[in-house]
Amino acid sequence: MDENDSAHILKILKSSPKGMTVTDISKKIGYNRNSTAKQLEVFLAEGKVEVRTIGTARVYSLARRVPLSAFLCFAKNMILILDEDWNIIQVNDQYLKIAGIPKQDLIGRDFFRAAPPIVSSHEGITAIRSAGAEQVVADIRHLDGGYERFYRMEVIPTTFEDGTNGTTIILEDITSEKKYLNNLEFLATTSAELANMDEKDNIYQYIADKIAYLVPNAHINVDSIDPETKISKTRAISSGDPQFLKDFEEYIAQLGNISDLSFDTKNMPYAVDELKKGSIIRIPDSFYIMTWGSLPEEWCNTVEKNLKMERYYSIGCSCRGGLYGSVGFRFRKGDDLTNKEIIEAFVKQAGIALQRRFLKLKLRHVQEKLKKCEENRQYL
Numbered sequence: 001m002d003e004n005d006s007a008h009i010l011k012i013l014k015s016s017p018k019g020m021t022v023t024d025i026s027k028k029i030g031y032n033r034n035s036t037a038k039q040l041e042v043f044l045a046e047g048k049v050e051v052r053t054i055g056t057a058r059v060y061s062l063a064r065r066v067p068l069s070a071f072l073c074f075a076k077n078m079i080l081i082l083d084e085d086w087n088i089i090q091v092n093d094q095y096l097k098i099a100g101i102p103k104q105d106l107i108g109r110d111f112f113r114a115a116p117p118i119v120s121s122h123e124g125i126t127a128i129r130s131a132g133a134e135q136v137v138a139d140i141r142h143l144d145g146g147y148e149r150f151y152r153m154e155v156i157p158t159t160f161e162d163g164t165n166g167t168t169i170i171l172e173d174i175t176s177e178k179k180y181l182n183n184l185e186f187l188a189t190t191s192a193e194l195a196n197m198d199e200k201d202n203i204y205q206y207i208a209d210k211i212a213y214l215v216p217n218a219h220i221n222v223d224s225i226d227p228e229t230k231i232s233k234t235r236a237i238s239s240g241d242p243q244f245l246k247d248f249e250e251y252i253a254q255l256g257n258i259s260d261l262s263f264d265t266k267n268m269p270y271a272v273d274e275l276k277k278g279s280i281i282r283i284p285d286s287f288y289i290m291t292w293g294s295l296p297e298e299w300c301n302t303v304e305k306n307l308k309m310e311r312y313y314s315i316g317c318s319c320r321g322g323l324y325g326s327v328g329f330r331f332r333k334g335d336d337l338t339n340k341e342i343i344e345a346f347v348k349q350a351g352i353a354l355q356r357r358f359l360k361l362k363l364r365h366v367q368e369k370l371k372k373c374e375e376n377r378q379y380l
Contacts, residue, residue: 005029006039010062013049019061078151078171080119084164086111095171118142119169124153131155131167139174147338150178183342186214190346194353203357204235204325207317207350211327214339214346216240219248219309219330225265227322227358230272232292234261235325244307244332251303255295263292275316276323278348280340283312290314290328308333315344317351324354 012028013020020028026036040060043049050063078095082088088106096103099117106114111128118124118140127138140151156168190210197203208222219239223232237252239245255261265272271292274281283290288300290312303309310333317325327347329337 005031006043009036009039009043010048013060013062017061019052019059021057021059025060077173078118080106080111080116080169081158082111082167082169084166086167088114088116089166091116118151118171119153127153127155128167128169131157133157139178140171149173149175151175183345186342187345187349191349194349197353199357199361202236203350203353205238207325207327207347208236208238210346211329211343212238212240214343215329215337217331217335218337219244221328221330223263223326223328224354225317225323225325227324230265232263232265232326234263241332247307248303251307254299261295263294265292267293271314272316272323275314275326276318276321278316278318278344278351280313280315280329280337280344283314285310285312287312287330290330310334311336313337315347317347317354319348319351319355322355322358324351324358 008029009025012025022033022037022040025040026033029036040049040051044051044060048063049060051058051060053059075092076094078098079090079092080088080095081090088109088111091103091106095116096106101116106116112120112125119128121140121142123138123140127136130136135157136155138153138155140153142149142151150173152172152174154168154170154172156170158166158168160166193206194203197206204222204224208220211222212218212220217240219241220237221234222236222238224235225232237245237248239248252261268289286300287304287309288295288297291300309330311329311331313329315327316323317327327350331337
């Protein structure tokens with residue numbers, strides 16, 4: 001049977017959605033029944049037709065299934081298919097794009113020797129080896145160029161049309177979902193810890209360390225700001241980069257104790273107004289400006305050059321219109337800010353805690369003053 005006759009069979013079936021028997025098809029195309037039946041078996045193996053049994057008759061119709069190749073092409077998740085010997089026999093474009101590997105470097109290769117990215121993590125290999133006859137689901141953590149990503153991996157035992165067995169691996173990107181849940185847990189924990197702090201606890205170092213956890217590639221400083229005197233004092237520094245922190249501390253030591261550094265925010269009133277908004281703002285790339293213009297400009301430029309600092313950001317610890325502190329971010333060249341939303345939410349919590357501490361301290365001073373007045377009156 002030539003290609004024209006084969007195409008004619010498919011055309012006939014297309015116009016007969018309820019299906020046709022072998023006898024009906026052979027009469028339509030004018031071919032003998034045996035040749036027609038053989039061609040239909042070929043189409044069945046290729047997935048082009050489907051067959052169902054009605055009584056003693058076999059009724060053929062065009063396949064409604066989507067071909068595997070088309071499914072892999074349009075699926076948004078990453079997919080790899082392995083045969084029973086753990087050889088990679090199919091992989092979709094979505095995986096190739098994210099993994100950054102040419103298809104020819106994977107197809108036909110042993111999965112464990114090829115060690116394709118993401119799925120070859122410890123969690124991934126454990127899930128694949130433990131699958132057996134049951135589907136296994138595991139969460140995979142993957143570092144991609146310094147950024148943390150999360151995937152939900154499904155390992156599905158698969159039986160192919162020829163009766164052989166294999167494994168289908170599906171990877172779904174759940175980074176947003178995972179980060180959302182992690183952020184909720186982070187904010188719930190920090191809210192409780194800030195509320196339970198007393199005056200002996202170093203709230204400023206706590207704030208600095210928590211933000212350094214969120215932005216490990218930055219150098220962080222946390223300053224207090226007196227809403228009445230407008231004086232800002234550096235209270236804590238932190239960084240996820242120990243060397244960055246060490247180098248910076250060596251320069252700061254040239255000026256004395258870091259806790260003695262104070263800045264008059266009156267030098268830049270416009271900056272105070274911006275900080276009160278409680279949003280992260282980009283500061284002009286100048287360490288001198290970041291120190292409110294209170295430190296020697298030449299010294300600031302030297303520090304900036306030697307530490308290769310490039311990008312600067314800041315956010316105010318504000319509450320109900322009052323500014324009680326600020327957080328500064330300094331980045332080396334090539335790095336930049338991440339986790340902006342969670343940082344802003346945490347700093348709002350910190351602003352509330354700093355206001356509460358300020359008001360509590362102010363109330364105690366008033367009470368002490370009243371007590372002295374009462375004592376003086378009794379003395380008179």
